[in-house]
Amino acid sequence: MSVLRWAARAVLGLSLTGIAAAATVEVTVDGIEPVQSNLYVALCQGGLSEANCRTGQDAPVRGTLQRVVLQDVAPGTYAVAVFQDVNGNGRLDRTGLGLPMEPYGFSGEAVRGARPDFERAHIAVREPGLSVRVRLSRALPPR
Template structure:
């Protein structure tokens, strides 16, 4: 996977461990919906064991192009992950937050990981096996745009 750069407090990246029993790496196709007009980059990553910056260390990003974008994460070791994504509207490479920690830019987690409550790894988690899977998430805002 390509490096995504610094993602700040909501770093979104892959923490891949060695797979037991010689299992082969998988591919994950990620479709991000709800990208807002105005550009910036869209960051997407896999987290393992939690949703903290330390649990999310590798991922991918691309310039926002349209309301939907597709990413392909390759060479992912089988295991349990959560997907996190955000749109960096101001180009600073970080998910901007209020002093209380609420995201100011569009963001998403897999599953029910961040809907209506504090993000939770167990609610966002999914299993990755060979040959891989497809995941779709929709970016949304915690607060209206300023």
């Protein structure tokens, strides 16, 4: 096969992989505290740190159960991370030891008292998409 023909096939293959339809991820969040605040819903890849959770959206709280739909998600392995920004500062507040001070939750199996783990929280996103339920809880009582 000539180099030119190989290059043309390689370019065609790359362009076809970009055509794959994106998925939607419908996240149903329950356990929301009934206070004026925002929900932050993020997709995380490879870990649960803030650096791994770059894709997502925020939404004003409208009730104790709420649905957020993330669109145009490339198929892959993710975890869903959610927190309720009760004090409106745009971030998940933590104690000096790193414990979350606001309601938060992850996809996957919840293990009370265990440190969040990407392996337990990961989900496989495929076309056309999926629905995930995340229950918020607090590590500490409200101050």
